Amino acid sequence: MFALTDKIAVITGAASGIGAATARRFAHAGAHVVLAAYSPDGHDVDRVRADVAAAGRQAMVVETDVGQTPSVDALAAAALARFGRIDIALANAAIARRKPSLELDDRSWEQTLGIDLQGVWRLFRAVLPAMRDAGGGRLLATASTAGPFEAWEAHVHYSAAKAGIVGMVRSLAAEVGPLGITVNAIAPGIIETPQTLDSVNSLGAGGIAETGRTQPVRRIGKPEDIAAAYHFLASDDASFVTGHTLLVDGGRMLIRG
16 A cells, blocks of 8 residues: 555655655655755764665665755756656755744845745756656645644744745646646644754754643654655555645644634
8 A cells, every 4th residue: 555666756854853754664665765965954864874775775865955956956866867757756854943023034034934945846846847757746845733724933934934835735736737746745743853852943852742741642743653644645546635735733733722
Protein backbone atom coordinates (compact mmCIF):
# COMPACT_ATOMS: atom_id res chain seq x y z
CA MET A 1 0.00 0.00 0.00
CA PHE A 2 1.21 3.50 -0.93
CA ALA A 3 4.25 2.08 -2.74
CA LEU A 4 6.88 4.55 -3.90
CA THR A 5 9.00 1.99 -5.71
CA ASP A 6 11.83 3.66 -7.63
CA LYS A 7 10.25 7.11 -7.31
CA ILE A 8 12.66 10.04 -7.07
CA ALA A 9 11.93 12.36 -4.15
CA VAL A 10 13.57 15.70 -3.41
CA ILE A 11 13.17 16.91 0.19
CA THR A 12 14.35 20.25 1.58
CA GLY A 13 15.13 20.55 5.27
CA ALA A 14 16.01 16.86 5.10
CA ALA A 15 18.66 16.74 7.83
CA SER A 16 16.33 16.77 10.84
CA GLY A 17 12.77 16.69 12.10
CA ILE A 18 9.95 16.17 9.62
CA GLY A 19 12.24 16.20 6.59
CA ALA A 20 14.49 13.48 7.97
CA ALA A 21 11.57 11.31 9.08
CA THR A 22 9.92 11.65 5.69
CA ALA A 23 13.13 10.76 3.86
CA ARG A 24 13.38 7.58 5.89
CA ARG A 25 9.72 6.74 5.34
CA PHE A 26 9.95 7.33 1.59
CA ALA A 27 13.07 5.15 1.37
CA HIS A 28 11.36 2.26 3.15
CA ALA A 29 8.49 2.65 0.68
CA GLY A 30 10.94 2.25 -2.21
CA ALA A 31 11.93 5.80 -3.19
CA HIS A 32 15.39 7.14 -3.90
CA VAL A 33 15.87 10.40 -2.02
CA VAL A 34 17.67 13.66 -2.75
CA LEU A 35 18.43 15.20 0.65
CA ALA A 36 18.64 18.98 0.50
CA ALA A 37 20.41 20.23 3.61
CA TYR A 38 21.78 23.52 4.89
CA SER A 39 24.95 22.80 6.86
CA PRO A 40 24.95 26.03 8.96
CA ASP A 41 21.91 24.60 10.74
CA GLY A 42 24.25 22.08 12.35
CA HIS A 43 22.15 18.97 11.73
CA ASP A 44 23.84 15.74 10.64
CA VAL A 45 22.41 14.83 7.24
CA ASP A 46 24.86 11.92 6.97
CA ARG A 47 22.77 9.99 9.49
CA VAL A 48 19.75 10.36 7.24
CA ARG A 49 21.79 9.39 4.19
CA ALA A 50 22.97 6.25 5.97
CA ASP A 51 19.42 5.31 6.93
CA VAL A 52 18.20 5.71 3.35
CA ALA A 53 21.07 3.54 2.14
CA ALA A 54 20.31 0.95 4.81
CA ALA A 55 16.79 0.72 3.39
CA GLY A 56 18.36 -0.28 0.08
CA ARG A 57 17.68 3.03 -1.68
CA GLN A 58 19.99 5.63 -3.20
CA ALA A 59 20.59 8.81 -1.25
CA MET A 60 22.09 12.01 -2.62
CA VAL A 61 22.95 15.00 -0.43
CA VAL A 62 22.87 18.48 -1.97
CA GLU A 63 23.86 21.54 0.04
CA THR A 64 20.93 23.93 -0.47
CA ASP A 65 19.93 27.37 0.72
CA VAL A 66 16.22 27.63 -0.10
CA GLY A 67 16.46 31.39 0.41
CA GLN A 68 18.50 31.68 -2.79
CA THR A 69 17.09 30.92 -6.23
CA PRO A 70 20.40 29.74 -7.78
CA SER A 71 20.87 27.25 -4.95
CA VAL A 72 17.41 25.74 -5.41
CA ASP A 73 17.79 25.65 -9.18
CA ALA A 74 21.10 23.82 -8.68
CA LEU A 75 19.34 21.31 -6.42
CA ALA A 76 16.81 20.45 -9.10
CA ALA A 77 19.53 20.27 -11.75
CA ALA A 78 21.63 17.92 -9.60
CA ALA A 79 18.66 15.62 -8.99
CA LEU A 80 17.85 15.50 -12.70
CA ALA A 81 21.47 14.89 -13.65
CA ARG A 82 21.67 11.95 -11.24
CA PHE A 83 18.26 10.35 -11.69
CA GLY A 84 16.77 11.82 -14.88
CA ARG A 85 13.46 12.80 -13.31
CA ILE A 86 11.80 14.13 -10.16
CA ASP A 87 8.55 12.46 -9.10
CA ILE A 88 8.06 14.04 -5.66
CA ALA A 89 9.19 17.41 -4.31
CA LEU A 90 8.66 18.21 -0.64
CA ALA A 91 9.30 21.84 0.33
CA ASN A 92 9.85 21.42 4.04
CA ALA A 93 12.69 23.77 5.01
CA ALA A 94 11.66 26.63 7.29
CA ILE A 95 12.76 28.85 10.16
CA ALA A 96 10.91 30.33 13.13
CA ARG A 97 12.24 33.46 14.82
CA ARG A 98 10.36 35.04 17.71
CA LYS A 99 10.00 38.77 17.08
CA PRO A 100 7.26 41.01 18.56
CA SER A 101 5.49 42.88 15.78
CA LEU A 102 6.56 46.30 17.11
CA GLU A 103 10.16 45.16 16.56
CA LEU A 104 9.58 43.39 13.24
CA ASP A 105 11.77 45.19 10.72
CA ASP A 106 12.08 44.57 7.00
CA ARG A 107 15.11 42.34 7.37
CA SER A 108 13.42 39.94 9.78
CA TRP A 109 10.23 39.88 7.73
CA GLU A 110 12.02 39.30 4.45
CA GLN A 111 14.30 36.59 5.86
CA THR A 112 11.38 34.53 7.16
CA LEU A 113 9.18 35.04 4.11
CA GLY A 114 12.16 34.37 1.85
CA ILE A 115 12.74 30.95 3.38
CA ASP A 116 9.34 29.82 4.60
CA LEU A 117 7.21 30.98 1.65
CA GLN A 118 9.45 31.90 -1.26
CA GLY A 119 11.57 28.84 -0.52
CA VAL A 120 8.54 26.67 -1.20
CA TRP A 121 7.85 28.43 -4.47
CA ARG A 122 11.50 28.25 -5.52
CA LEU A 123 11.45 24.45 -5.21
CA PHE A 124 8.10 24.08 -6.94
CA ARG A 125 9.18 26.37 -9.79
CA ALA A 126 12.46 24.52 -10.22
CA VAL A 127 10.90 21.06 -10.57
CA LEU A 128 7.71 21.94 -12.47
CA PRO A 129 9.23 21.72 -15.98
CA ALA A 130 10.56 18.22 -15.36
CA MET A 131 7.24 17.07 -13.90
CA ARG A 132 5.36 18.60 -16.85
CA ASP A 133 7.61 16.83 -19.33
CA ALA A 134 7.24 13.53 -17.46
CA GLY A 135 3.45 13.80 -17.40
CA GLY A 136 2.97 14.18 -13.66
CA GLY A 137 4.34 14.46 -10.16
CA ARG A 138 3.67 15.36 -6.57
CA LEU A 139 4.33 18.80 -5.08
CA LEU A 140 4.16 18.86 -1.28
CA ALA A 141 4.77 21.59 1.29
CA THR A 142 4.92 21.89 5.06
CA ALA A 143 2.54 24.59 6.25
CA SER A 144 1.51 24.94 9.91
CA THR A 145 -1.48 25.39 12.17
CA ALA A 146 0.03 28.84 12.87
CA GLY A 147 -1.33 31.20 10.25
CA PRO A 148 -3.96 29.12 8.47
CA PHE A 149 -5.71 27.85 11.61
CA GLU A 150 -4.49 29.70 14.70
CA ALA A 151 -2.59 32.74 15.88
CA TRP A 152 0.98 32.69 17.17
CA GLU A 153 2.00 35.80 19.02
CA ALA A 154 5.36 37.36 18.10
CA HIS A 155 5.41 35.24 14.94
CA VAL A 156 3.39 37.35 12.51
CA HIS A 157 6.01 36.85 9.77
CA TYR A 158 6.04 33.07 10.24
CA SER A 159 2.23 32.94 10.32
CA ALA A 160 1.97 35.01 7.15
CA ALA A 161 4.38 32.70 5.35
CA LYS A 162 2.57 29.55 6.38
CA ALA A 163 -0.83 30.99 5.46
CA GLY A 164 0.66 31.95 2.11
CA ILE A 165 1.56 28.32 1.44
CA VAL A 166 -2.11 27.37 1.69
CA GLY A 167 -3.09 29.92 -0.95
CA MET A 168 -0.21 28.88 -3.18
CA VAL A 169 -1.17 25.22 -2.98
CA ARG A 170 -4.80 25.87 -3.90
CA SER A 171 -4.09 28.08 -6.90
CA LEU A 172 -1.19 26.02 -8.21
CA ALA A 173 -3.18 22.80 -7.91
CA ALA A 174 -5.89 24.24 -10.15
CA GLU A 175 -3.29 25.35 -12.68
CA VAL A 176 -1.13 22.23 -12.97
CA GLY A 177 -3.75 19.54 -12.39
CA PRO A 178 -4.25 19.08 -16.15
CA LEU A 179 -0.53 18.25 -16.37
CA GLY A 180 -0.94 15.29 -14.01
CA ILE A 181 0.67 17.17 -11.11
CA THR A 182 -1.00 17.28 -7.70
CA VAL A 183 -0.20 19.93 -5.10
CA ASN A 184 -0.89 19.45 -1.38
CA ALA A 185 0.33 20.68 1.99
CA ILE A 186 0.29 19.40 5.54
CA ALA A 187 -0.36 21.72 8.47
CA PRO A 188 1.35 20.04 11.43
CA GLY A 189 0.32 20.84 14.96
CA ILE A 190 2.97 20.87 17.68
CA ILE A 191 5.59 18.32 16.62
CA GLU A 192 8.71 17.49 18.61
CA THR A 193 11.47 18.75 16.35
CA PRO A 194 14.66 20.75 16.90
CA GLN A 195 12.70 23.86 15.94
CA THR A 196 9.90 23.45 18.50
CA LEU A 197 12.41 22.42 21.18
CA ASP A 198 14.03 25.85 20.80
CA SER A 199 12.75 27.72 23.86
CA VAL A 200 13.97 31.09 22.56
CA ASN A 201 12.07 31.08 19.27
CA SER A 202 9.43 28.44 19.89
CA LEU A 203 7.75 26.50 22.71
CA GLY A 204 10.69 24.60 24.17
CA ALA A 205 10.49 21.21 25.85
CA GLY A 206 8.10 22.43 28.55
CA GLY A 207 5.71 23.98 26.08
CA ILE A 208 5.44 20.97 23.84
CA ALA A 209 5.05 18.65 26.85
CA GLU A 210 2.09 20.76 27.99
CA THR A 211 0.57 20.46 24.54
CA GLY A 212 0.88 16.70 24.75
CA ARG A 213 -0.91 16.62 28.10
CA THR A 214 -3.83 18.78 27.03
CA GLN A 215 -4.70 17.95 23.42
CA PRO A 216 -7.24 15.19 22.64
CA VAL A 217 -4.78 12.43 21.71
CA ARG A 218 -2.85 13.06 24.96
CA ARG A 219 0.60 12.92 23.38
CA ILE A 220 2.93 15.18 21.51
CA GLY A 221 3.31 14.81 17.77
CA LYS A 222 6.37 13.11 16.33
CA PRO A 223 7.99 13.77 12.94
CA GLU A 224 6.96 10.26 11.96
CA ASP A 225 3.30 11.26 12.29
CA ILE A 226 3.75 13.84 9.56
CA ALA A 227 5.92 11.54 7.46
CA ALA A 228 3.10 8.97 7.42
CA ALA A 229 0.70 11.55 5.99
CA TYR A 230 3.24 12.65 3.38
CA HIS A 231 3.70 9.01 2.40
CA PHE A 232 0.05 8.81 1.34
CA LEU A 233 0.06 12.17 -0.44
CA ALA A 234 3.21 11.23 -2.37
CA SER A 235 1.80 7.95 -3.57
CA ASP A 236 -0.24 7.04 -6.64
CA ASP A 237 -3.11 6.26 -4.25
CA ALA A 238 -3.49 10.02 -3.66
CA SER A 239 -3.85 10.90 -7.35
CA PHE A 240 -7.37 12.30 -6.75
CA VAL A 241 -6.29 14.55 -3.85
CA THR A 242 -5.06 18.01 -4.76
CA GLY A 243 -5.23 21.60 -3.55
CA HIS A 244 -5.66 20.37 0.00
CA THR A 245 -3.99 21.33 3.29
CA LEU A 246 -4.23 18.35 5.62
CA LEU A 247 -4.42 19.22 9.30
CA VAL A 248 -2.34 16.74 11.33
CA ASP A 249 -2.45 18.08 14.88
CA GLY A 250 -3.64 15.44 17.32
CA GLY A 251 -6.93 17.31 17.67
CA ARG A 252 -5.28 20.52 18.89
CA MET A 253 -7.53 22.75 16.78
CA LEU A 254 -10.62 21.14 18.30
CA ILE A 255 -9.88 22.74 21.66
CA ARG A 256 -8.18 26.01 20.66
CA GLY A 257 -9.94 29.34 20.66
